[in-house]
Amino acid sequence: MNGRPLLALLRRDLRLAVRHGGESLMPLVFLFAVLILVPLGVGPGPNLLAAIAPGMVWVAALLASLLALEHLFRPDLEDGTLEQWWTGEVPVGLLVAVRLFSHWLITGLPVILFAPVAAQMLYLPDRALGVLMLSLLIGTPLLSLIGGLASALTLGTNRGSVLLSILIFPLVVPVLIFATGAVSAAADGLSPQAHLGLLAALLILALPLVPLATTAALKLNIE
Amino acid sequence: MIWKKIKVGFHKLGSPPVFYRVCQVVAPWLWAGAAVCAAFGLYKALFVVPPDYQQSDSFRILYVHVPAAWQAMAGYLVMSILAIIALVWRIRTTEIMAMMGAPIGAAFTTICLATGSIWGRPMWGTWWAWDARLTSMLVLLFVYLGIMGLYAAFEDKRKGARVACILILVGLVNIPIIHFSVEWWTTLHQGSTISFFGESSMDASMMPPLWWMVIATKLMFGAALLDRSRNELVEQDRRKGWVRQKMEATA
Numbered sequence: 001m002n003g004r005p006l007l008a009l010l011r012r013d014l015r016l017a018v019r020h021g022g023e024s025l026m027p028l029v030f031l032f033a034v035l036i037l038v039p040l041g042v043g044p045g046p047n048l049l050a051a052i053a054p055g056m057v058w059v060a061a062l063l064a065s066l067l068a069l070e071h072l073f074r075p076d077l078e079d080g081t082l083e084q085w086w087t088g089e090v091p092v093g094l095l096v097a098v099r100l101f102s103h104w105l106i107t108g109l110p111v112i113l114f115a116p117v118a119a120q121m122l123y124l125p126d127r128a129l130g131v132l133m134l135s136l137l138i139g140t141p142l143l144s145l146i147g148g149l150a151s152a153l154t155l156g157t158n159r160g161s162v163l164l165s166i167l168i169f170p171l172v173v174p175v176l177i178f179a180t181g182a183v184s185a186a187a188d189g190l191s192p193q194a195h196l197g198l199l200a201a202l203l204i205l206a207l208p209l210v211p212l213a214t215t216a217a218l219k220l221n222i223e
Numbered sequence: 224m225i226w227k228k229i230k231v232g233f234h235k236l237g238s239p240p241v242f243y244r245v246c247q248v249v250a251p252w253l254w255a256g257a258a259v260c261a262a263f264g265l266y267k268a269l270f271v272v273p274p275d276y277q278q279s280d281s282f283r284i285l286y287v288h289v290p291a292a293w294q295a296m297a298g299y300l301v302m303s304i305l306a307i308i309a310l311v312w313r314i315r316t317t318e319i320m321a322m323m324g325a326p327i328g329a330a331f332t333t334i335c336l337a338t339g340s341i342w343g344r345p346m347w348g349t350w351w352a353w354d355a356r357l358t359s360m361l362v363l364l365f366v367y368l369g370i371m372g373l374y375a376a377f378e379d380k381r382k383g384a385r386v387a388c389i390l391i392l393v394g395l396v397n398i399p400i401i402h403f404s405v406e407w408w409t410t411l412h413q414g415s416t417i418s419f420f421g422e423s424s425m426d427a428s429m430m431p432p433l434w435w436m437v438i439a440t441k442l443m444f445g446a447a448l449l450d451r452s453r454n455e456l457v458e459q460d461r462r463k464g465w466v467r468q469k470m471e472a473t474a
Contacts, residue, residue, distance in 0.1 A: 149393065153386050157376035166372055167390065170365040173358070213389055220385050
């Protein structure tokens with residue numbers, strides 16, 4: 001086995017995302033739409049905003065990651081590409097992992113890069129910014145993994161989108177708890193180490209297992 | 224010889240008509256057992272057990288709250304085992320049983336959350352708290368609802384069942400979190416006072432009704448599971464010969 005098919009898939013996914021310009025910017029637009037609406041909704045007081053900043057940034061990141069999930073596997077299922085995955089010599093689990101990686105590059109990475117701006121908008125204390133970015137770096141891949149699994153599970157249904165959010169919601173609760181716990185701890189001048197450690201443990205657990213479950217779900221759906 | 228007979232009998236359960244008949248015979252006994260245990264347990268819980276020194280009579284809701292919570296989790300474990308069997312050996316009756324456990328588990332989870340809420344109002348002064356145990360139980364309810372929704376969304380019921388079985392196994396991570404939530408996080412919900420292997424910190428006089436209620440909920444779950452599976456099987460197979468024969472025989 002060589003890695004060329006994997007690279008080809010990654011390049012294809014990214015090229016598609018770039019050429020669909022508007023669509024790939026959606027997560028970022030969405031993130032900032034939420035972050036602008038929050039101060040307008042709860043009032044512009046810096047103390048209140050600073051207190052809810054970790055949670056708001058994270059909820060916005062979570063919602064932004066949902067946007068592209070509907071189209072993660074469906075176009076490939078409809079044009080038959082997905083079935084071809086099983087005919088090649090590359091293990092399908094790796095192809096799935098590459099697909100999820102490109103999803104993370106498109107939806108997760110921009111959020112991390114723009115996190116400093118988001119933090120400023122909500123008056124997050126400067127000492128917590130590093131932890132916010134670190135928590136996003138560990139946590140957003142988890143969002144992509146969980147979202148990918150849910151999107152594979154709902155692939156065979158017609159009304160995927162509502163179901164998608166119901167399936168994702170309970171699975172991302174721990175991610176949200178530990179990530180915002182870390183940022184809040186850092187903002188209060190405490191050590192975020194325990195929260196970040198648990199978040200990293202989740203990622204280490206999910207990284208090998210979730211692509212396998214996703215592959216199994218995809219396989220059931222193309223049978 | 225006997226071993227072989229057991230094995231053959233077990234495999235026969237994979238056949239819809241045999242499964243239907245076994246469910247039909249076994250379920251009423253389970254219901255009867257559940258009714259007797261629940262009646263006995265509730266009588267002892269309400270009239271025999273002394274009131275708590277601190278919570279007086281309001282602690283008696285424990286005899287519904289705790290068995291429902293245990294059953295909500297035990298039901299999930301049962302579904303997980305069924306899901307593994309369904310995914311590995313592709314036995315249709317186990318697929319159906321795994322799916323039919325979800326609404327029952329969701330019902331027990333709802334009972335647990337509702338009774339906990341009613342109990343929390345006088346004791347904690349609030350209906351709800353974002354405590355680790357409460358939140359993880361709420362997550363369990365949504366996992367149950369997700370399984371039901373996913374299964375219902377598929378037109379091909381067998382495919383839907385197998386996909387939802389994967390979700391059951393993924394959601395299994397939540398069960399240890401619920402169990403250990405009171406140890407990992409020290410928030411509002413109390414720790415365990417009942418221990419299977421050591422000495423419980425609950426008074427011995429308060430224990431027997433609890434065991435009766437625990438047995439009652441186990442039997443209730445089993446009975447409801449068999450009844451629901453039997454109904455689902457008949458509905459899916461309504462155009463098949465064996466169902467027509469069965470229905471004509473009873474009509």
